[in-house]
């Protein structure tokens with residue numbers, strides 16, 4: 032743990048010593064119509080655009096314009112195998128073998144594809160364990176699979192809340208549910224980092240506890256990919272999905288990721304929703320009637336991928352490779368720790384940090400619960416050109432992204448927060 036001084040000089044010192052500071056200029060920094068820069072602390076929602084994206088996308092636009100259909104095999108990066116160029120980088124990002132990862136579709140679509148294969152209920156084992164405040168899309172998807180298999184969520188969904196008066200779900204409580212109800216739980220499905228509280232779950236421990244009870248264990252890594260150091264293979268996670276538009280900076284709605292552990296690579300007993308892009312590459316264009324899945328995560332592909340989105344993702348992943356997840360995580364712990372210490376220093380009445388204080392139990396994001404007038408305070412911040420986000424009913428989420436945010440921005444943010452807070456209190460009294 033670092034001891035931070037709540038001064039501007041401290042922020043300037045950290046920025047001067049930051050080995051990753053050079054990456055900021057590789058991003059487009061949003062500004063108002065009048066050219067005033069926004070203070071952007073919203074990388075947990077939508078990451079900024081790397082300047083290199085344009086060149087990557089333009090190359091494929093040129094190849095499409097000049098080659099037409101021939102681009103599948105003759106483009107600078109041939110489209111037919113384009114997604115393969117991302118396998119090694121993606122594997123490094125999430126701690127997997129290249130065989131275990133693929134980029135395809137969108138996050139919730141991948142989540143459904145994983146549930147088709149990995150939620151295999153039996154009369155004795157049919158329940159799904161989730162965190163109570165899971166992202167709504169996960170909740171809808173989970174409930175839709177329960178319904179699809181003829182189960183009632185009242186009985187088959189275990190939605191675990193935090194303890195009374197706490198915001199984070201304790202790992203020991205997850206373990207206790209597994210010890211008690213594990214024999215009836217088919218699937219444990221949690222966010223790697225909870226979207227609302229910013230809590231990072233202990234994925235290794237939870238996977239172990241789930242497996243000890245015979246459950247399948249998977250994670251939604253929307254808020255974890257590009258944020259935490261992940262070791263999905265070593266943790267023995269069964270399957271995982273993530274999006275690439277948050278910390279991965281690949282653009283709105285960009286193509287998502289999927290992990291399937293090596294031990295499931297060749298399991299003919301696993302049903303799946305198949306499509307031609309998951310079929311054996313050596314015979315794909317012979318158009319055979321029988322589906323022969325590619326071993327590994329690629330075998331879960333359905334359609335040929337969106338090349339322009341993959342181009343943006345390649346640009347972003349090249350930056351991640353240069354910067355390195357180890358260094359990014361080290362800065363992330365520092366800059367989020369600095370934000371936390373400034374918030375503690377100001378101790379603004381009615382604003383409470385609900386993200387765990389232990390850096391191991393969180394990523395970049397801090398979630399602030401506002402006792403009163405939270406939405407008004409958030410509007411004040413927006414008027415001051417600060418972009419963080421408001422989540423109903425009472426939380427402001429803010430995340431310094433280590434690739435492009437500075438310590439000085441964090442310092443400025445907390446000053447804006449204090450000013451807005453004082454304004455709102457004055458108006459309210």
Ligand SMILES: Cc1ncc(COP(=O)(O)O)c(C=O)c1O
Pocket residue numbers: 137138139140166168169222226251253254274284
């Ligand atoms: C945890 C989580 N799951 C699912 C989604 C939905 O993702 P998509 O719309 O890309 O399917 C989001 C989006 O922010 C999310 O944060």
